[in-house]
Amino acid sequence: MTEEKKVVDLLAVFSDLGPAADAVEQLRTLGVSDDCMNVISGVPVTEAMLGRPRQWTNVPRIAMGGAILGLSAGIFLAFIAPYAYPYPIQVSTQAFVPGPPTVVVLFELTMLGMLLSTFLGVFLDSFFPNYRPMKYVPEISDGKIAIFVECPDCDEKKITDLLKKLGAESVKPAEAQHL
Amino acid sequence: MADHKHDADHAHSAEHFREKHLMLDPLPRGVMNDMVMESMTTKPGWKFWTTVIILSGIVAYGLVYSWAKMIAEGIGIAGVNRPSYWGIFLVNTVFWIGISHAGTFISAILRVFKAEFRRPFTRAAELMTTFGLVQAGFSIFMHMGRVWLSYWLMPYPNQRMLWPNFHSPLSWDLLAITTYLLSSTMYLFLPLIPDMAMARDRSTGWRKNLYKVLALGFRGTEGEWTHLRNAMNIFAFAIIPVMFSVHTIVSWDFAAATRPGWNSTIFGPYFIVGALHSGMGAAVVVLAVIRSNMKHMDYFIRAEHFDAIGKLMLIISMAWAYFFFNDYMVQWYGGDKWTHQLLHFHEAGPLGWMWFAMLVCNVAIPWAILWNTKWRSTPWLVSTVGIIINVGMWFERYIIVPISLSINRMPFTWRMYKPGVEIPLGIGTLALFILLYVVASKIIPLIPVWEVQEGQMAHELKKFGRETVVSVSELE
């Protein structure tokens, strides 16, 4: 029995949350696995609203790593740098490594490290900046929800009919274009 | 029939809610996008260009020329002397850092507390933070005697084998303000990315190129939203202690010193509340200007927002009065003869009028006006109070820096401070702040539309018995 091995690569645009969630559910019954689906939206809709599996993110871990780097920089400036001079410099009767100023230095540099790395984490996790042609339609930033189906083993006509029945505004082949 | 009457009531109150509350007055996202893009890209008219030219002229003379003259001739053309070694430069530095705190308060603290009314103006507030910090940076560099060597204060390995002196509050300032400037710029940029994508999708020409670069290829995939919102959560929580620490550290420039009137343990929280006081006043002025001068902004920024900020202004004014009295009472009671001389000089010296004006502007006027809901919902009235508060807070810092420095423990050195080139330099920073904002309003969409839509999605009207109430769902 020959099966259609054509790769299905569709983009369906919905304007409401309800029909989009229905579509995701129905697509699963048609044999499209969650990995083959991707949802793009103009407003953050959580995966739970659409019945999708949760996305993992590395941002918190990267933030923690950055905080540790910042703390190390602070430890260097507070504890090591004062002894790096030709001779330890004496100011007033304060110790070479004074207590409260050290707290300030450690705190500020830890926060700086954490926040810089959180910012970088977004870039790394999302592969920003990305100026290659990507699959997208501009209607999404007008608040629409788009479902990509990229299924190597499915019936294109059945999927298209289902999506149209559930209220998709348009179903068309997904083309990678310059954004 | 009873039902019909109740339905009519319900319909009437729903209409009423929609008119008053942005969150209950949703428009299709496409329409809101259109409004924001149009208000940004409308071809600028003569009012815009006149403003830009005048401001640029003030910046060119007040900031560029005057600063170059001061670098060439020395700090002597300013008004600082013995004993007021610090003058308006430090007053302006503290003033601008104070204004910048309002942005973080609105976009971080209000977000953490889930105050929905913040949604339309978080970006306008964050722009205030970034631009305010730029002016603070200028003001602090201006006051240095050898500003061309200011890079010596940065921590980097050098031929002198020296690192900065971290015993000094000025070095803590460097770390804190750098951290705060970078963090708040990043916090401005993160929620801007989806709006950059929206602008990219709806523009042509040079704008499209600019937004395309700034949008970084954002599409709105589940992954991108997850990373973005996770990062924004971390930022919102983490930038609050940073903000508190920044103004505390700035206050320690004074509190760590040995001067009477300066060596006060309450300066930390006193300055933070003072910062919020002047900052919220400035925020409300910015919002009023945006609302009345830019197209469609009256849809996004409504009387309810001025009402909400007005309430905050009143509470913060009370907090400021508490901290001021705390500081004053303890100094007055302590009986130290130098501090008493200082307090007497504040109230009854040649600039005693400033002390009284400070109390009137910071306490009396806000308390007299902001208690009334109707007055609080009037944009021009609240923003006038905001300007008055900023004047009062500038006076407060003038009293703390040059006036307090005039009195010390060596009476032979007591002398008045008379500002010189600080005045054009200070006006230059104000003009630059406004100029940056005016230019930004043409390039950056001032309303975070995706956040507004997110909020509108979460709000609905529900009936509890016979009453129609606003209900907010926790969508996150």
Add this chain to the structure above:
Amino acid sequence: MTNAIPEVKLAEEHVGKWGMVINQDICTGCQACVAACAMENNVSFVGEEDSGYGRSMHWIRIERFWEGEYPEVRMTPNQPMLCQQCGSAPCEPVCPAFATVHSTAESLNLQVYNRCVGTRYCANNCPYQVRSFNWRDYERPEPLPNQLNPDVTVRRRGVMEKCTFCIQRIHKAQDKAKAEGREVMDGEFTTACAQACPANAIVFGRTDTPESLVSQLAHKGHGVKHLEELGTLPNVTYFKGG
């Protein structure tokens, strides 16, 4: 992290802790010390207008007060005020560039001109208000540059300066003594202000040798230290009112 002030030994050991005693009761207020200090240390001439505005750069000043109501007005003892070379100087920790540091070996507060970036925090924090800032590049019309002391740097605008206890004279005397294989003798040299004072109201010398004149005077018992209650540990003892 201890609070002890460690002694730092350097290759070129500086021997001698320096201090001063000033007798306000015999100071006549003639300002010879002020003039001598300005000559010795290349202090700039600021001019009448700036000086009236509180920008005089004298490293030592004579403070004059009176007390009482007219017509019973009395002069109080003249008060020469100069850098007290505090043991716990409030000016030192606040400089972000380490331009004012402590020399525990010499018991002096050092000012490093070429590290100063001019934030003026040290001047704000000095309770004695003895620091001078170079507000401008003040002119020295000819032939004044001929009078400059080659042992002392000439400071430019934007740099803080203050009394150094004539550290150039200290080091010159020490170098000479070292070359001759001995320690500096008390009275072998002195600061410009002490040298010029016609009433000998200013006495300068080593405080770590009990035989020196300064030590003997300081231990006489009726000396006071100004603003002692602040804990600055000043190195200058004053005789006042008796």
